[in-house]
Amino acid sequence: MAVETFVSKTLELLQEEREAEIEETKIWQENISLKDLQNKGVCLLKLQIGSQSTGLYGRTVIVLEPRKHLGFSSLPSNNFGPGDIVGIYDPSGCSAASQVCTGIVIRISQASVSVAVDDLKDGASFDSDGLYNLLKLANDVTYKRMKRALNALNGYRTGPASCLIPVLFGDAQPSSHSQSNEFEFFNSKLDDSQREAVSFALSQRELAVVHGPPGTGKTTTVVEIILQAVKQGQKVLCCAPSNVAVDNLVERLARCKAKVLRLGHPARLLESIQKHSLDAILAQSDNANIIADIRKDIDKVGMKKKSEKGERGNFKREIGELRKELKNRETAAIAEILKSADVVLSTNTGACDDGPLKFLPAEHFDWVMIDECAQALESSCWIALLRARKCILAGDYKQLPPTIKSQKAAAKGLSLSLMERLIQMYGDSVVRMLTVQYRMNSAIMEWASKEMYNGRLTAHSSVEKHLLKDLPGVACVEETSTPLLLIDTAGCGLSEMEIADEQSKGNQGEVDIVSLHIKSLTEAGVKAKDIAVIAPYNLQVDLLRQKLSARHPEMEIKSVDGFQGREKEAVVLSLVRSNRKGEVGFLAEDRRINVAVTRARRHIAVVCDTQTVGNHAFLKSLVDHMAVFGEVRTAFEYLQDIVPQNYTRDHKATKTNTSSTSSKQKSRDHGPGKPKEGQKTTSSSKDNTAGSQNHTKSHTPAQKDQKDKSRYAEIRLQVENFMKDVNMKNLHFPSSFNSHDRLLVHQIAEELGLVHESRGEGGGRCITVSRPVALEPVEEPTQEETQEEEPAPALQSEPPPSQPLVDLKTLHLERMQREQQKREENVQQKKQQNCNPAAQGAKKSKGKNKTKAGACDIAAAAVPDDDFDALISAVVKADSVCSFVKCKASVLTLGQLCIFCNRQFCLSHHIPEVHGCGDEAKSHARMRISKEGVLYAGSGKKDKSLDPNKKVYLQRKLDSKLKDMASQRKPKNKEKDT
Ligand SMILES: Nc1ncnc2c1ncn2[C@@H]1O[C@H](COP(=O)(O)OP(=O)(O)OP(=O)(O)O)[C@@H](O)[C@H]1O
């Protein structure tokens, strides 16, 4: 009964999912430009042929690359993967008429995609100068196979799985063998939890679940289980949802000398795996020569001129005979090979009856092992499960579930994996969890363990304390000495781009900060190939690649979903979302964040707006964990390095001229070895001394603390003496001061409201403290805006540097919140007056008329209330003329607002390219994504907040932009032969 219910419900949901997919494809074909398809990651446009070769059992393999002369060396972020079925089209479009051929993606990197092409249409060939489009094709083979398996499950009467099925549907209890047989482990290094999982799997009669959290050696355990099964004489069918996971197992098992056989299209297998493929083994078998001869004969016959009438019939018959002979021989050879293998491996759907397995008797396999089970649709598992009397499922259901297009079908249960369903049904009695992890520094692990794995994980001693600085060639600087680094953009105005599509978000400010952090890491000697940059959004991935890929071609920059199953020494995670409403959308999928964080071995840096992401409990737990156990910096510490392109918060440039360097200006924790050029911190504040400044430095072990304190007192005394001596202009500290000393100087200067500056490089670097430049007097600032207006607020009682950390964090957040409120009020006010403070700020900044939409908020925030009126009137005036440098044209009646910089321009300067927003316009055009169409499974809610008028305006603008850009380009007309 349970089976019937399950099958009918699942068939329905699969149908829904299939319809969603078809619907999506239809929408694409009808409404979406190729450009947009590319943005969605399912299309790659205008690729050129990098090389062409014959490989893989006679198939043509072409390598497609982005056009070189455009300067893009990397492909746009996309969802192509090995094994995908694709169409190759000439550049006229992606319609049936322009299709050159279809093929299968063999391999894809950031720089190129290799496709094993199916037969070319008659007469067609690839033009080495031509450009081609690549489109992912929907493929219903998988659906058909799953449906068939479900129907078979429903009608299952007798067969190997008759005892297994009732257990998997709760109609019979799982049981175990009465006497556990003694066995010896092949791998003597297994830890206790791994051994327990292996013993348990061996002792169960029908079902065992191995729950392997990140880095706990799940594959190691699975391999041991399989080897033990083989030793007992069992035949094992081993599956996983993805080709990558299957190949990984093939490699590991082959290394242990197991007799493995990998099923699947050779194009889909890793090169190193191909020798284990059915095709390769077949090619080496005794039958191979005969088969090859027959093939040759067929080719020969086929080559003869087809036009010779009369002869034609003979050829056909001859070929027919040869084909039949070939088929018989191959069938026999395949069956023989299959039977002699101990472990047959394939993807879940590759284990179907229409593949080579049809040559085996129904009872052939004893066990079915499904790895990465939590990432598979249950229906796909049933393709293999019907073949065995016992199943072992391995995976981690706390990581991302299978990708499902229909949110409805997902919500109704399609995304529930077999593994999770069984755990819901039987609880822990069928599960053994691996609890020792071999990847993460314990500080990284603790959060995941606590939030996702009931606190059961422990870090193996080999990784527990490992840090980047322990890697050969990596210097010990602050960035390489901390496992957790949170770079908080709250209150820094680094808002996400306003794009109507929930699936596509970007944040240029975070890109810049990530880039600076990458710079510190690589300068400290961390290799680019050991760093992963991860973002949850494809758009952000693209922006990050644009910024970083040219400089670091070896660095992997991927979406979270694309990184599951992988690990890197260092991970830099950009969470992107930063908005007033506190919307986190897509990030609200806890498992996605879990995956992102647990890729890191020695270091994870999270760049995010804690104020936005803090609205989500799970994300907040991460932020809090990092605040307590790691190091927290505010993005302000980085902004000085990126201000010019990004925004004008340097209000000295705005000539509102005051005193008030932003209250938010935080002490910058320049770490040893990472001081930034030209960096100057002119601010300090009472409020800093109140402790919030110290939140940048968090983790201080007790003994170190003691030493720090005395050194701190020593330096502090020197600085205080300097302050008393009015004749002394500067206080130079010797270059013998190490980076930590300099850090203390920095802290003290901050506390005492002094200016400090580091000069020189490496060992010659030294720090100087001086009095702040005299500032114009200002009115008493408000409580919140507590400022550094008096040169020396100093010498009030200073709390010692270490403070309860959580409190600091809270203080910080509270303050950010107050600032946010204030900013919002200001913006409100600004709106009423219909003015635009950013315009003025931008005009004066660097002469390079460029500013971001958010800049006005920042400028407003940076100005104390009292000055606000003055600013407003200045700005109203500025706003009535064109914002282009030196242009005096009035924009009151005929002005045009630039959506990128939010400024008014006259008709001759309103085009983004003309006044300096060209880059933004270009990237915006690239990012335009239609509202519908869902790329990922997940829990994201659509952002419905964008004003429809604005959206229409935006669309129109972008459309005309695209047209402009298209007409500027002379498309190369390629001749077509049909
Ligand atoms: N018992 C062990 N002793 C020492 N190292 C181990 C042990 N088990 C696993 N490892 C190490 O942990 C790492 C991950 O192991 P493995 O490849 O089996 O896990 P995985 O399945 O790829 O990862 P995950 O656990 O994230 O799924 C490997 O470097 C492996 O050598």
Ligand SMILES: [Zn+2]
């Ligand atoms: Zn502009």
Ligand SMILES: [Zn+2]
């Ligand atoms: Zn103008």
